[in-house]
Amino acid sequence: MSDVLRPTPPRALSGFPEWLPRQKLVEESCIAAIRGVFSSYGYTPIETPAVELTEVLAAKGVDHKEIYSLVRLHAEGEEALKRELSLHFDLTVPFARYVAQHQNDLVFPFKRSQIQKVWRGERPAQGRFREFYQADADVICRDNLPACYEAEMLEMIALIFARLPAGPVRVRLNHRQILDGFYGSLGLDEPLRARALLEVDKLEKIGPEVVARILRDDLALEEPRVGKILSFAATKAPIGDLAAALKHLAPENALFLAGAAHLDAIAAMVPPQPGTKFEWCGGISRGLNYYTGVIFETALENAPELGSVCSGGRYDKLASNFAAAAALPGVGLSIGLTRLLSHLFQISGFLDGKSATTTEILMAVPETKDEEATGISTAEQHEKANRRRHALVLLAQEMRQLGCKVEVFHPAKLKKQLTYADRKGIAHVVIPNENANSYEWKDMRSGEQRTLDRTGLLEACARLNP
Amino acid sequence: MSDVLRPTPPRALSGFPEWLPRQKLVEESCIAAIRGVFSSYGYTPIETPAVELTEVLAAKGVDHKEIYSLVRLHAEGEEALKRELSLHFDLTVPFARYVAQHQNDLVFPFKRSQIQKVWRGERPAQGRFREFYQADADVICRDNLPACYEAEMLEMIALIFARLPAGPVRVRLNHRQILDGFYGSLGLDEPLRARALLEVDKLEKIGPEVVARILRDDLALEEPRVGKILSFAATKAPIGDLAAALKHLAPENALFLAGAAHLDAIAAMVPPQPGTKFEWCGGISRGLNYYTGVIFETALENAPELGSVCSGGRYDKLASNFAAAAALPGVGLSIGLTRLLSHLFQISGFLDGKSATTTEILMAVPETKDEEATGISTAEQHEKANRRRHALVLLAQEMRQLGCKVEVFHPAKLKKQLTYADRKGIAHVVIPNENANSYEWKDMRSGEQRTLDRTGLLEACARLNP
Numbered sequence: 001m002s003d004v005l006r007p008t009p010p011r012a013l014s015g016f017p018e019w020l021p022r023q024k025l026v027e028e029s030c031i032a033a034i035r036g037v038f039s040s041y042g043y044t045p046i047e048t049p050a051v052e053l054t055e056v057l058a059a060k061g062v063d064h065k066e067i068y069s070l071v072r073l074h075a076e077g078e079e080a081l082k083r084e085l086s087l088h089f090d091l092t093v094p095f096a097r098y099v100a101q102h103q104n105d106l107v108f109p110f111k112r113s114q115i116q117k118v119w120r121g122e123r124p125a126q127g128r129f130r131e132f133y134q135a136d137a138d139v140i141c142r143d144n145l146p147a148c149y150e151a152e153m154l155e156m157i158a159l160i161f162a163r164l165p166a167g168p169v170r171v172r173l174n175h176r177q178i179l180d181g182f183y184g185s186l187g188l189d190e191p192l193r194a195r196a197l198l199e200v201d202k203l204e205k206i207g208p209e210v211v212a213r214i215l216r217d218d219l220a221l222e223e224p225r226v227g228k229i230l231s232f233a234a235t236k237a238p239i240g241d242l243a244a245a246l247k248h249l250a251p252e253n254a255l256f257l258a259g260a261a262h263l264d265a266i267a268a269m270v271p272p273q274p275g276t277k278f279e280w281c282g283g284i285s286r287g288l289n290y291y292t293g294v295i296f297e298t299a300l301e302n303a304p305e306l307g308s309v310c311s312g313g314r315y316d317k318l319a320s321n322f323a324a325a326a327a328l329p330g331v332g333l334s335i336g337l338t339r340l341l342s343h344l345f346q347i348s349g350f351l352d353g354k355s356a357t358t359t360e361i362l363m364a365v366p367e368t369k370d371e372e373a374t375g376i377s378t379a380e381q382h383e384k385a386n387r388r389r390h391a392l393v394l395l396a397q398e399m400r401q402l403g404c405k406v407e408v409f410h411p412a413k414l415k416k417q418l419t420y421a422d423r424k425g426i427a428h429v430v431i432p433n434e435n436a437n438s439y440e441w442k443d444m445r446s447g448e449q450r451t452l453d454r455t456g457l458l459e460a461c462a463r464l465n466p
Numbered sequence: 467m468s469d470v471l472r473p474t475p476p477r478a479l480s481g482f483p484e485w486l487p488r489q490k491l492v493e494e495s496c497i498a499a500i501r502g503v504f505s506s507y508g509y510t511p512i513e514t515p516a517v518e519l520t521e522v523l524a525a526k527g528v529d530h531k532e533i534y535s536l537v538r539l540h541a542e543g544e545e546a547l548k549r550e551l552s553l554h555f556d557l558t559v560p561f562a563r564y565v566a567q568h569q570n571d572l573v574f575p576f577k578r579s580q581i582q583k584v585w586r587g588e589r590p591a592q593g594r595f596r597e598f599y600q601a602d603a604d605v606i607c608r609d610n611l612p613a614c615y616e617a618e619m620l621e622m623i624a625l626i627f628a629r630l631p632a633g634p635v636r637v638r639l640n641h642r643q644i645l646d647g648f649y650g651s652l653g654l655d656e657p658l659r660a661r662a663l664l665e666v667d668k669l670e671k672i673g674p675e676v677v678a679r680i681l682r683d684d685l686a687l688e689e690p691r692v693g694k695i696l697s698f699a700a701t702k703a704p705i706g707d708l709a710a711a712l713k714h715l716a717p718e719n720a721l722f723l724a725g726a727a728h729l730d731a732i733a734a735m736v737p738p739q740p741g742t743k744f745e746w747c748g749g750i751s752r753g754l755n756y757y758t759g760v761i762f763e764t765a766l767e768n769a770p771e772l773g774s775v776c777s778g779g780r781y782d783k784l785a786s787n788f789a790a791a792a793a794l795p796g797v798g799l800s801i802g803l804t805r806l807l808s809h810l811f812q813i814s815g816f817l818d819g820k821s822a823t824t825t826e827i828l829m830a831v832p833e834t835k836d837e838e839a840t841g842i843s844t845a846e847q848h849e850k851a852n853r854r855r856h857a858l859v860l861l862a863q864e865m866r867q868l869g870c871k872v873e874v875f876h877p878a879k880l881k882k883q884l885t886y887a888d889r890k891g892i893a894h895v896v897i898p899n900e901n902a903n904s905y906e907w908k909d910m911r912s913g914e915q916r917t918l919d920r921t922g923l924l925e926a927c928a929r930l931n932p
Contacts, residue, residue, distance in 0.1 A: 010522065010563045010566050010567040010788045010789075011519075011567075012567070013515065013517065013518070013519065013551075016515035016517050017515070018513075018514055018515055018564065019512070019513070020568060020571050020572075021510045021511075021512055021572070021578070024510075024511055024512050024513060025510070025511070027513075028511055039824050039871055040866045040870070040871050040872065041866075041871075041872070041873065042823060042824075042825040042828075042871060042872070042873030044487045044490075044491070044822065044823045044824060044825075045487075045490055045491070045494055045824075046485070046487055046490050047484075047485070047490060047493075048484055049479065049482035049483070049484055049597050050516065050583060050585075050597060051479065051482050051585075051596075051597055052479070053477075053479065054539065056476065058539070065538060065539070065540055066538075067538065067539040067540075068536045068537070068538060068539070069536070069537050069538070069539045070534045070535070070536065070537075070553070070585075070587075071534070071535050071536075071537050071549075072531060072532075072533065072534060072535070072587040073520065073524070073531070073533040073534070073535045073549055073552060073587075074531055074533075080547075081546075083537075083539055085479075086539060087536070097476045098484065100476050101476035101477075101478070102486060105486050106486075106487070107822065107886060107889045107890045109876075109886075111873070112487070117516060119516075119517075119536075121536075121538040121539075130517075131515050131516060131517055146876035146877070148855060148874075148876050149876070152874075155859070265852075268852055268856075269852060269855065269856060269859070271856065271859055271860050271863065322476045323476075356510065356573065357508060357510045358505050358508075358510060359508040359510075362508075386731075386734055386735060389614060389735065390734075390735060390737065393621070393735070393737055394737050397737065400506045400507075404506070405505055405506050405507075405508060406506065406507070406508070407507065407508030407577070408614075408618075410575075410612035410614050410615070411612070420573060420575075423573045424573045
C-alpha cells in the first residue's frame with residue numbers, strides 16, 4: 001500500500017446500468033422466471049465467451065460502429081492498432097458460431113438458452129444501454145427446421161410475460177418473405193430493399209414524416225411508392241387467416257403469399273395464450289439482416305413507447321455461414337431484460353416494500369454488559385463473547401441445514417441489530433436470552449415476539465421452508 | 467442477406483474457455499451450490515458492469531498489462547487512442563467502488579455475493595484464462611470490521627468445498643502484519659518489501675532457486691537475508707496458537723506478534739470444519755497489494771499443483787480510496803470457478819454419464835403413416851399432424867404445471883426421437899398411442915415401458931417432482 005491515497009469520488013457510467021440490492025433481487029427473480037420457462041421446454045443453458053474474433057461478429061452486415069474491440073491498456077505500436085478481439089453485441093451470432101464449431105458434439109435439434117450481458121458502443125441515450133442483459137432461447141436443426149419450433153417461441157413468450165411483473169404484451173409478427181415479396185412487387189431489389197427496410201424499422205422512433213423524407217431524399221424513391229411503403233408499414237391484421245386478408249397487397253407475388261401462408265401455419269400451432277395478443281404488422285422488419293423467415297417484436301401494452309422487449313425470428317443461413325456445407329436453420333427469441341427492468345424501476349412505487357436481502361433470520365449477538373458500558377472489552381470479556389458467538393454460529397448452521405437463510409451479527413447493541421434487520425427487510429430476528437437456553441423469536445413486520453427453547457426455535461425454522 | 471456466403475471454419479480462442487452443454491450443466495450446479503452457501507449466510511447478490519473507468523481499475527498498483535480496454539471497432543483519430551473504459555480484472559475493486567458510490571443507499575455491514583466473469587489480458591498458458599468466472603463474497607463495514615466476519619469467510623470456504631465435486635481442501639493463511647513485521651525485522655522497507663513479496667508469491671510456480679536468484683540479482687539482497695526469507699516462506703504451522711509458535715521468528719516485532727494474535731483470534735471463532743485443513747504458511751503473500759490483514763489461499767488436496775482455487779483476505783483501505791473520509795474496511799473470498807472446472811473436466815471419467823440437458827421427459831410426436839412412406843405430406847396429412855401435435859403441446863403444458871421439464875419433438879420417426887432422447891440423456895419418453903387416449907411411458911435407462919391413460923400419465927409426472 002505504498003501509493004498515496006487519493007479519494008476519487010466515483011461516478012456512474014452512462015449506459016452501464018448498475019442496480020442496488022433490492023433492484024438486483026428483482027432482476028434475479030425475473031431471470032429465474034425466464035430460465036424456468038426455458039428449461040421447462042428443454043432449452044439447455046449454454047454460455048459463450050463475451051469475447052469473439054472480430055471477424056466472426058463483423059461478418060454479416062452489422063453496424064460496425066456498435067462493436068467494442070479489446071486492446072490491452074498499455075499496448076504499444078502495432079498491438080495498439082490490432083482489433084482482433086471484440087465483445088459480442090448479441091447472443092445469436094455467437095450461438096450460431098458455437099453450433100457450427102461444436103456441431104459434432106451436439107445433438108440436434110439443439111435447443112439452448114443463454115442469458116448473458118452484451119455490449120454495444122452506442123451513444124448513450126434514454127433507454128439505450130452500452131452493457132445490458134439479453135435472455136435468449138434458440139433452436140437450431142440440421143437441414144430442416146419444422147414450423148412447430150417457431151410456434152414454440154410464441155408459446156414461450158406468452159408464458160414468460162405471464163410470469164414477469166410487466167403486465168400484458170402484444171407480439172407483432174411479420175415474415176421476411178412477405179417483406180421481400182411486397183417490396184419486390186414495388187420493384188425494389190437489393191441492396192435498395194435492405195436500405196428501405198432499415199429506414200422503415202425506425203418508424204416508431206423517428207415517425208412517418210422523417211422516414212418518408214429519407215426514402216425520398218436518400219434512397220431516391222418517388223411517389224406513389226413511398227406512400228405505398230408507409231401505408232403497408234402501418235397495416236395490421238390478426239394472424240390465422242393472413243393469406244386471404246393480405247392477398248390484395250401483392251396478389252401476383254408468390255414469395256409474399258408463401259410468407260403469409262407460413263405465418264398462418266405457425267399461428268395454427270400456437271395454443272391460445274391468455275394475456276398475449278398476436279398480430280401481423282407490415283412495419284416490423286428487424287434491423288439485423290440475418291433473419292430469413294418469421295420475425296417478431298413484443299411491446300408492453302402498458303408502455304408501448306418503450307419499444308420491443310422481446311424480439312427474434314428465423315435465420316436459415318446464419319450458422320451455416322460458419323460451417324461449410326451444413327444447413328443449420330434456426331429460430332430464436334431474445335428478451336431485452338435490462339430495458340424491461342429499467343422501465344419497471346421507474347414506475348412509481350414498484351420497489352416499495354421490496355427487500356434488500358434474501359436473509360430470512362437475523363441471529364442477534366448480545367454485547368456483554370461491560371462492553372456496553374465502557375466500549376472496551378477485557379481479554380476475559382472477549383473470551384466470553386467469543387464463546388457465546390461460537391455457540392450461536394453453530395446454532396445458525398443447524399438452522400441453515402433446515403433450509404433457512406440466516407445471518408449472524410457481531411456483538412453489538414440490540415437496537416443497532418434490530419435497526420439493521422428492519423432496514424434490510426429481514427423478516428425474523430432471533431435474540432438469545434442471557435441464560436442462553438431460550439430465545440426470543442421476533443417477527444419484524446407484526447412486532448410480535450415469542451419465547452422459544454432450542455427445540456421450539458428449530459421447529460419454527462423448519463416451518464419457514466416446509 | 468446480400469453478402470456472399472463465405473463459410474469460415476470457426477476456431478477456439480485460446481484463453482477464452484467455452485463449455486459443451488453437459489459441462490455447462492456442471493458449472494451451473496457448482497454456481498448453484500456456491501450461491502446457496504452465500505445466500506444462506508446473508509450475502510445478497512449484486513452485479514457491477516463488466517466495464518469500469520480505467521482510472522478506477524488502475525488506481526492501486528495493479529499489473530496494468532493485464533487490463534483490457536475498450537475501443538469502438540472503427541474509432542478513428544483521438545477516439546482510437548482513448549482508454550477511458552476497461553474490463554474489470556477482478557470483482558473486489560468494482561465492489562469497493564460500488565460500496566463507496568452507493569454508501570448512502572446501503573445498509574452496513576454490507577454483505578454481498580457476486581458471481582461474474584472477469585478479464586485479464588494475459589499471455590494464454592495452461593490453466594491461465596483471459597476470461598473466467600469468479601465467485602466472490604465480501605462484507606464491508608463502516609468504521610470497524612469485527613474479526614467474526616473474517617472467521618465467517620473460512621467457515622463458508624469449508625462449506626462450499628464440501629458441496630463442490632473437488633474433494634478436500636487445504637486453506638493456507640497468513641497475515642499482512644506478520645509479513646510486514648517479519649520483512650521489517652530483516653530491514654526490508656517499502657518499496658523493496660512489496661517487490662520481495664511479489665517474488666516470494668511466485669515460489670510454487672518458479673521454485674525456490676529462481677526466487678533466490680531474483681532476490682539476489684534483481685533486488686540486491688544478500689545472504690543471510692535471502693536464506694531467511696526462503697526459510698520463512700517454507701514455514702508452516704497450525705493456526706490457533708501461532709502467537710507462541712512463531713514468536714522466535716521476529717521476537718521484537720510488535721506488528722508481527724499482533725498479526726499472529728489476530729490469526730489466532732480468527733481461528734478461535736471458526737467452528738470445526740471436517741474435510742478442510744487450515745494452516746499458517748509464511749509463503750502466502752497474495753499478489754494484489756490492497757490486502758492489509760488476513761490473507762488466504764485454498765488448494766485442492768488432490769491437485770495442489772493447480773494452485774489456489776479460492777483466495778482472499780482483508781482490505782481496510784480499498785473502498786475508502788473511493789470515498790473521501792469514510793473508513794470502509796472489508797474482507798472477502800473469491801473462488802476461481804473456471805480454473806476449478808477446467809481441472810475437473812480433465813479428470814478421466816468425470817463427465818461420464820452426465821446429461822446434456824435438464825429435460826426430464828421427451829414427448830414423442832408420431833409421424834403419420836403416409837409421411838413415413840413417402841416423405842411427402844399432403845395438406846390433409848399436414849392438418850392431421852397439426853391437430854395431433856396441438857393436443858400434445860397442451861398435454862405438455864399440463865405436465866409442466868406439475869413441475870416437469872418437457873420437450874415436445876416434431877413429427878418424425880419414433881426411432882429418431884428415441885435416439886435423440888438417449889443421446890441427450892433424457893430419462894423418460896412419452897409415446898402417444900395411435901388412438902391418442904393412452905400413452906407409453908418409457909424409462910430410457912431400464913428400457914422398461916408401461917401403458918398409461920391420461921390420468922396415469924399426469925400422476926407419473928407428479929411423482930417425478932414431488
